[in-house]
Amino acid sequence: MEKEKRKGYKDISSQLQADKRWIQKNKEHRNYLSQRGACRSFIKNKSKLEDLEEIEILIDDRKKILKK
Numbered sequence: 926m927e928k929e930k931r932k933g934y935k936d937i938s939s940q941l942q943a944d945k946r947w948i949q950k951n952k953e954h955r956n957y958l959s960q961r962g963a964c965r966s967f968i969k970n971k972s973k974l975e976d977l978e979e980i981e982i983l984i985d986d987r988k989k990i991l992k993k
Contacts, residue, residue, distance in 0.1 A: 934940040
C-alpha cells in the first residue's frame, strides 16, 4: 500500500501556520533536536582536546546512568 503523502501548501502563510502548530505540539522534541545539533556542531567545529576529554567522561557517566 502507498503511504499517504504530506499535504502541500499553496502559499507561504499556510506553511508558516503549519510550522507554528508543529512547534507548539512538539516543543520538547524541538528543544532536544536543537541541543543535539548544537552539541554535534561544537564537537566537530570548535572543541579543543581538553573539551573532548571532558566530554568523553561525561558520556561515560551518562551511559552508566542509562544502562541501569
